[in-house]
Amino acid sequence: MRPMTVELNKIYCGDALKTLQLFKTESVNCIVSSPPYYALRNYNVDGQIGLEPTPKQYLKRLADVFMECRRVLTKDGTMWIVIGDSYAGSGRGIGDINKKGIQQKASFVGEFCKPYQLDGYKGKDLIGIPWSLAFALRAGGWYLRQDIIWHKPNPMPESIRDRCTKAHEYVFLFSKSAKYYFAHNAILEPAKYDGRKKMTHEGSAKYLNDAAGIATQNVSKGGRERWPNKQRGFSTKDGDTGFPAQHHGSNIPMLPARNKRSVWTVPTRGFKGAHFATFPPDLIRTCIIAGCPQGGIVLDPFMGAGTTAVVAKKLGRNFIGIELNSDYIRLAEERLGSV
Numbered sequence: 464m465r466p467m468t469v470e471l472n473k474i475y476c477g478d479a480l481k482t483l484q485l486f487k488t489e490s491v492n493c494i495v496s497s498p499p500y501y502a503l504r505n506y507n508v509d510g511q512i513g514l515e516p517t518p519k520q521y522l523k524r525l526a527d528v529f530m531e532c533r534r535v536l537t538k539d540g541t542m543w544i545v546i547g548d549s550y551a552g553s554g555r556g557i558g559d560i561n562k563k564g565i566q567q568k569a570s571f572v573g574e575f576c577k578p579y580q581l582d583g584y585k586g587k588d589l590i591g592i593p594w595s596l597a598f599a600l601r602a603g604g605w606y607l608r609q610d611i612i613w614h615k616p617n618p619m620p621e622s623i624r625d626r627c628t629k630a631h632e633y634v635f636l637f638s639k640s641a642k643y644y645f646a647h648n649a650i651l652e653p654a655k656y657d658g659r660k661k662m663t664h665e666g667s668a669k670y671l672n673d674a675a676g677i678a679t680q681n682v683s684k685g686g687r688e689r690w691p692n693k694q695r696g697f698s699t700k701d702g703d704t705g706f707p708a709q710h711h712g713s714n715i716p717m718l719p720a721r722n723k724r725s726v727w728t729v730p731t732r733g734f735k736g737a738h739f740a741t742f743p744p745d746l747i748r749t750c751i752i753a754g755c756p757q758g759g760i761v762l763d764p765f766m767g768a769g770t771t772a773v774v775a776k777k778l779g780r781n782f783i784g785i786e787l788n789s790d791y792i793r794l795a796e797e798r799l800g801s802v
């Protein structure tokens with residue numbers, strides 16, 4: 464198949480795998496995406512992923528898409544996948560079992576997915592979708608670099624009494640090679656006291672260096688003096704990088720900053736017009752800033768209402784999207800029109 468000339472800043476309407484197969488090898492810098500959940504939503508379009516009869520079939524389709532993404536990514540590129548889990552028996556109706564252990568009546572999603580009956584899962588089992596996918600991609604050649612916890616302070620309420628309310632999803636970071644582009648300095652976070660003994664450690668050069676990952680030149684001796692109140696703030700943000708402006712000048716005193724941690728607290732934000740879960744712009748800002756250089760290309764093979772495109776555009780990156788449902792593409796284009 465001859466590769467097609469891909470237009471930048473465009474969302475292609477079609478199946479993710481078939482469309483990716485037309486893209487040139489090593490033609491995008493970074494991939495950021497949230498694939499359809501398993502057995503939770505109906506996107507009302509033929510060929511959609513997420514309503515396969517078994518988790519195994521769903522995972523195979525997702526893995527095929529993300530392995531094709533690997534071919535399309537530059538050698539130094541990264542891929543960030545936001546993915547949540549599903550419960551066997553949570554296929555909106557059909558899988559849910561009542562007190563007598565009987566499956567409840569089918570709903571539109573349940574008509575397609577019968578996770579309660581298949582693949583050896585018992586009703587109520589957590590399927591383990593995120594890790595199953597991560598291991599499959601690692602086996603396919605991806606470097607599985609990190610599991611980041613997306614902590615949702617405003618999770619969907621759940622009427623359950625025998626487990627905790629689910630308040631997280633995963634953001635998996637994959638790379639194509641062992642060495643790759645990762646702008647860690649651009650996503651530093653404010654260093655807070657981390658529990659080490661106050662006087663001894665809080666202001667020590669080791670702490671600051673460790674925390675910021677950078678040399679500190681203007682650090683005076685003696686613990687707390689190096690944490691005057693006026694330096695504790697970390698409010699100054701440098702436009703679209705999120706990097707504290709103070710760090711750009713070489714002789715400017717360093718504010719306490721540290722390497723970004725692997726738990727990210729970001730509230731979910733519904734987007735008017737989309738009846739499905741869009742991921743919050745603040746969640747993927749970090750991925751794009753760290754994973755794609757200015758002027759580079761971010762690909763999202765499951766573009767939905769266009770959040771990746773909107774954030775990429777705001778940050779001075781290009782985007783390429785794929786989406787099966789043309790109504791969502793129209794929605795995304797409307798959003799992009801006002802960026």
Ligand SMILES: C[S@@+](CC[C@H](N)C(=O)[O-])C[C@H]1O[C@@H](n2cnc3c(N)ncnc32)[C@H](O)[C@@H]1O
Nearest residue numbers: 478479506511512741742765767768769770787
């Ligand atoms: C979780 S949503 C993505 C939401 C997106 N991150 C946003 O913020 O709007 C998953 C999307 O994948 C799309 N989709 C499902 N199957 C697909 C396929 N085979 N090829 C391309 N897109 C597909 C759905 O229509 C849906 O819009």
